[in-house]
Amino acid sequence: MPPEIKPQVPKDNPGLTVVGQRQPRLDGADKVSGRSVFTDDVVLPGMLYGKILRSTHAHARIKRLDTSKAEALPGVKAVVTAAHATGMSANSTDSVAKASKRRTGKTIKLKTGETIFADDVVTYIGEEIAAVAALDEATATKALELIEVEYEPLPAIMDSRRAVRAGAPQVNEEFPGNVWSQDIDNYGDPDTAFDEADFIMESKFEAGVTHNLYAEFHVALVDFSRPDKLKIWTPTQTSYLMQHSLAPAFGLSVNQVQIIHLNTGGAFSGRGAVRPHHYVAVLLSRETRRPVKVFSAGDEEFLIGRALGKNRYKTRVAADKDGTLRAFDMTCEMDGGAVGNEVGYFGWMAGLSNAWMFDLQGNRFQRKVILTNQRPNFLGHGGMMVSSNCAVQQLLAKVARSLDMDPMDLLLKNAVEQGHTGLSGEVFASCGLKECIETVRRESGWDDKYDKLPPYHGIGVAVGAMAAGAKGAFKHDTSAAMVRVGEDGLITVYTGIPDMGQGTHTTMAMIAAEVLGIDANDVQLVAGDTDLTPIDIGAFAQRGTITTGNAARNAAIDARDQLAVYAAEKLETSVDNLRFAHGQVSRVDDPQQSLPFKEVTWGTLNSMEGRFVMGRGFYNSPLPYGTTSWSFDAQVAEVIVDPETGQIDVLKVTVAHDLGRTINPLAVEGQIDGQVFSAMSQVIYEELVTDDGLFLNPSRLEYKMPRTYEMPEIAHFMIESNDPYGPFGAKEVGEGPVVVAGAAIIAAVSNALGGTLMPEMPMTPMRVLKAIRASELEKSQSQSAA
Amino acid sequence: MLLPDHQYVRVDSLKDCLKSLRENGERTHVVAGGTDVIFNMRLRLFQPDIALSIRRIAEIKQVEELADGGLRIGAGCRLVDLAENALINERYPAFADSIRAVASSHIRNIATLGGNICLKTRCWYTNNSEQWRQGVKECFKTDGDLCHVIKSSSLCHAINNADTPLPLIVLGAVLTLQREGESRDVPIADFYQKDGMDHTVLKADELVTHVTLPPCADRTVFLKIAARKGMDFSQAAIAARASGTGTKAGEVSLVLGSISMAPIVLHEPARLIAEQGITDAAIEQAEEKVRAELGELTSLYARAGYKAHLAKVLVRRALKALREM
Numbered sequence A: 001m002p003p004e005i006k007p008q009v010p011k012d013n014p015g016l017t018v019v020g021q022r023q024p025r026l027d028g029a030d031k032v033s034g035r036s037v038f039t040d041d042v043v044l045p046g047m048l049y050g051k052i053l054r055s056t057h058a059h060a061r062i063k064r065l066d067t068s069k070a071e072a073l074p075g076v077k078a079v080v081t082a083a084h085a086t087g088m089s090a091n092s093t094d095s096v097a098k099a100s101k102r103r104t105g106k107t108i109k110l111k112t113g114e115t116i117f118a119d120d121v122v123t124y125i126g127e128e129i130a131a132v133a134a135l136d137e138a139t140a141t142k143a144l145e146l147i148e149v150e151y152e153p154l155p156a157i158m159d160s161r162r163a164v165r166a167g168a169p170q171v172n173e174e175f176p177g178n179v180w181s182q183d184i185d186n187y188g189d190p191d192t193a194f195d196e197a198d199f200i201m202e203s204k205f206e207a208g209v210t211h212n213l214y215a216e217f218h219v220a221l222v223d224f225s226r227p228d229k230l231k232i233w234t235p236t237q238t239s240y241l242m243q244h245s246l247a248p249a250f251g252l253s254v255n256q257v258q259i260i261h262l263n264t265g266g267a268f269s270g271r272g273a274v275r276p277h278h279y280v281a282v283l284l285s286r287e288t289r290r291p292v293k294v295f296s297a298g299d300e301e302f303l304i305g306r307a308l309g310k311n312r313y314k315t316r317v318a319a320d321k322d323g324t325l326r327a328f329d330m331t332c333e334m335d336g337g338a339v340g341n342e343v344g345y346f347g348w349m350a351g352l353s354n355a356w357m358f359d360l361q362g363n364r365f366q367r368k369v370i371l372t373n374q375r376p377n378f379l380g381h382g383g384m385m386v387s388s389n390c391a392v393q394q395l396l397a398k399v400a401r402s403l404d405m406d407p408m409d410l411l412l413k414n415a416v417e418q419g420h421t422g423l424s425g426e427v428f429a430s431c432g433l434k435e436c437i438e439t440v441r442r443e444s445g446w447d448d449k450y451d452k453l454p455p456y457h458g459i460g461v462a463v464g465a466m467a468a469g470a471k472g473a474f475k476h477d478t479s480a481a482m483v484r485v486g487e488d489g490l491i492t493v494y495t496g497i498p499d500m501g502q503g504t505h506t507t508m509a510m511i512a513a514e515v516l517g518i519d520a521n522d523v524q525l526v527a528g529d530t531d532l533t534p535i536d537i538g539a540f541a542q543r544g545t546i547t548t549g550n551a552a553r554n555a556a557i558d559a560r561d562q563l564a565v566y567a568a569e570k571l572e573t574s575v576d577n578l579r580f581a582h583g584q585v586s587r588v589d590d591p592q593q594s595l596p597f598k599e600v601t602w603g604t605l606n607s608m609e610g611r612f613v614m615g616r617g618f619y620n621s622p623l624p625y626g627t628t629s630w631s632f633d634a635q636v637a638e639v640i641v642d643p644e645t646g647q648i649d650v651l652k653v654t655v656a657h658d659l660g661r662t663i664n665p666l667a668v669e670g671q672i673d674g675q676v677f678s679a680m681s682q683v684i685y686e687e688l689v690t691d692d693g694l695f696l697n698p699s700r701l702e703y704k705m706p707r708t709y710e711m712p713e714i715a716h717f718m719i720e721s722n723d724p725y726g727p728f729g730a731k732e733v734g735e736g737p738v739v740v741a742g743a744a745i746i747a748a749v750s751n752a753l754g755g756t757l758m759p760e761m762p763m764t765p766m767r768v769l770k771a772i773r774a775s776e777l778e779k780s781q782s783q784s785a786a
Numbered sequence B: 001m002l003l004p005d006h007q008y009v010r011v012d013s014l015k016d017c018l019k020s021l022r023e024n025g026e027r028t029h030v031v032a033g034g035t036d037v038i039f040n041m042r043l044r045l046f047q048p049d050i051a052l053s054i055r056r057i058a059e060i061k062q063v064e065e066l067a068d069g070g071l072r073i074g075a076g077c078r079l080v081d082l083a084e085n086a087l088i089n090e091r092y093p094a095f096a097d098s099i100r101a102v103a104s105s106h107i108r109n110i111a112t113l114g115g116n117i118c119l120k121t122r123c124w125y126t127n128n129s130e131q132w133r134q135g136v137k138e139c140f141k142t143d144g145d146l147c148h149v150i151k152s153s154s155l156c157h158a159i160n161n162a163d164t165p166l167p168l169i170v171l172g173a174v175l176t177l178q179r180e181g182e183s184r185d186v187p188i189a190d191f192y193q194k195d196g197m198d199h200t201v202l203k204a205d206e207l208v209t210h211v212t213l214p215p216c217a218d219r220t221v222f223l224k225i226a227a228r229k230g231m232d233f234s235q236a237a238i239a240a241r242a243s244g245t246g247t248k249a250g251e252v253s254l255v256l257g258s259i260s261m262a263p264i265v266l267h268e269p270a271r272l273i274a275e276q277g278i279t280d281a282a283i284e285q286a287e288e289k290v291r292a293e294l295g296e297l298t299s300l301y302a303r304a305g306y307k308a309h310l311a312k313v314l315v316r317r318a319l320k321a322l323r324e325m
């Protein structure tokens, strides 16, 4: 049990002046005017262009690899192959493996010994075989054409169901039967629950292969011209993990590796690890002693990008006739692709998150990661929780229907509340789930619409929860921040958290501004350079606002305390009788007595003693491991299905999100809009079409994503449960909404078809037409039965 | 992706253009708006020695009113200008709709009518980078002799994805094709060939200079189905025309696009409606006659079964829309 802790500020009327205001992003004007600098904008003197030769076979032995002609091409400065990377592993999750042992007591095998370049066998299309660095892109491209590779094709296995059958081709000899990992997580007592429940319902659900389609494609610029300093410009979610992976690989200590991540154009869980192209760029730079830029050109992005693979779920739910949910049992077969890597580890998140919202007796999640000759798979926006929640929430709607119960009532009956202890020991220190459900029920007009809409017009509800911060994945979950005070009253916040579009830098500025009582526009950020910024594990697991936010708050408090000395002296009072607000420092007991903030900073920094003000702060979860705070979310989606074309139009999504406290309503609305977009995109549009491991639609044109025209109307409701751990009570709005929006949309489509379960995402028009036929069959069968 | 080496030539007059095409037609690729050509060059689908820009040719950028009430439109007109042209909107609303259905406003700002009419066929086994294509065998488009989408075929089955030709066909438009010292008029209905490789009758030294539209008092409609509401090629599209009013229809034409190597004129369904009028019963019968006229369908960009289904849906929708006009 965590110690009893009190919220930082009272729930109502906490006297906040910056937090809660609609603050435009500090980097907004730069972003929209093109002034923001991204990695690909950086050109260094003497920089070379790197290109990677990739496998064109899904499974083949490399019989001969001859790079001599490429090496002889004028303008080519280096050609590297597996020989340059012997003993080097492209696996970066060692620390995750160790941490998971601490958490669960069992070691999860993470290494498949993924190498930087294929050794003598390639196992997927796009696998790295060799790379060149040349004076310009055209020469590098030409050099690739001159590399001769002779392949001996081997039988390939493309489907995870076939991969586990006897006699299937082996992807990796270390994993007989192509089973890379197999785990069962049991929480509570699922067996008794399933034995004793009044009834059990089950379903199957499949999710297709995706790409995260970042605005910024994969790119790495490396300067390793000095043997004791490795500089990398690259978009990332975590410079911390990158440093810790690259340093040992190249015989450096952690801080000899400098990661510069400038702006990161989207991440969506996909940029959490070092990938082969990073290593390749380092090797090329080491070889040439010159800066080298490696970037994906056009459809190459789809070979580099690692996102969700085929996931097949079987879901069972045990329930009683009065609508009590007793337990979930979910099995997931995950196509890990040719490498498997971390997906198996992250699978447990889906199993846990399905259950957080409900007071259950038991929960089981079984997962099997299967190797195939597909692209190595990883995570998409919302991890794999978008699809797992789609499977669960549709089924819950069916449970409700079978009981003649309104799904809202079912959810409300089983929803957890503040203080609830979950099946894996998690304690919800704040929880506004019921309020979320009641809000969307009211605001969406649910009671007038559910089962009252015309045919092919549907409404659906879903709920979700999201852990904010996850200590245990690493030894600590620390973020630190520094707050430098300028004599002119301008503040600089130093933070290591990457802003990849989520707007966290503006949040940090607002938090510091709140503490110092100044305008957030008077705060600038120094971020994205590990030589300058303090430790931060990174922007994942929704730890930004809660962890880095607390660090920024602590650092600002430290800076404020230093400024208070001067102000107290001037105002002839004690330091604890001061209030910093509205750009003024005033006496609490006599607010008329005040000094402008800028006068305080000027006075402090131009004193005879020569003071310098730099606030320091850090935050690490006080728990030994696990999460302190969860966001909760409920959404209602309304859709129209065109029964002739199978196309789905999402009309409206009503979102109520318990984020603890709203730091910046503008940013929260943006996050919610973006996540509704992403979820809609995942459940209706996005799918990589493959032919024997080759992606047929590797472009922004053919990999379908919706645009603004497809966006539904979105109603946002922010539920403030004032979390005791969060900065000013805030939790997260990073991935909470995305895992619910998809499930709400799919539930609405199912509802539009009279309750027929949608068996697959994305719900392409063909699949919708198939489901319509299935629903008509169901209808006619039930009519003839009656 | 970089453009392959090429010589960029810009001509300011039709005369210079035709001269250049006579001299170097085989080694030249005409660039109008370039929205398709430039990208295909990057993919190295074609690597012409000369990219000949026709954007400055004033003679092919006019819309002229003809004495008979028709229009003569220069092939170099930008889609954005045509979409806003009052005469086109008034006289040929279905054509105007098809223009607005092309790609997105950004692309229409630079794309031309001639480029849309001459748009190359597309295939997801070819319209990717050269490096990507090394993962598949050479096909007809890439100097091989195989079609990936219909393996047994002796023809390339790439899709003709252009939207504006469909209403132009039902409107009976005529294209003017010019080569140095010579001009010929080809009804747009005869311009396309059922071959993804050689998809029009245009010769290497010819330029499409004008599109002539005869007057039309009939009801017309254009409908497009795509995965997105913009910035997307059709999965299927239709243009339809009927004389008369209400259910009465003396002359009917129906043209489907984007499901095959060329636009498909639906003869039987049109004849049936012309005979029986646009009644529900006739529409139902007409729908049943659609599949037989589509020929072999591929699962390129959308499943073959879905294309066949959409074809019926579009025929039904188009006919019902005409009836309401």
Ligand SMILES: Cc1cc2nc3c(=O)[nH]c(=O)nc-3n(C[C@H](O)[C@H](O)[C@H](O)COP(=O)(O)OP(=O)(O)OC[C@H]3O[C@@H](n4cnc5c(N)ncnc54)[C@H](O)[C@@H]3O)c2cc1C
Binding pocket: A701, B029, B030, B031, B032, B033, B034, B035, B036, B037, B038, B039, B075, B076, B079, B101, B102, B103, B104, B107, B110, B111, B112, B113, B114, B115, B116, B117, B118, B119, B120, B161, B162, B163, B164, B202, B206, B207, B208, B209, B231, B232, B233, B234
């Ligand atoms: C994202 C995207 C979406 C798109 N969506 C659509 C869509 O929905 N519908 C659609 O129809 N198209 C679409 N297109 C394709 C293309 O943009 C349009 O067809 C456009 O009208 C082409 O015109 P252009 O002037 O840019 O042609 P260009 O690219 O300049 O030329 C296209 C072809 O026509 C030839 N050509 C051009 N003018 C002449 C002439 N006067 N005489 C002889 N040959 C000529 C060129 O040599 C070339 O082979 C899309 C393209 C993109 C990139």
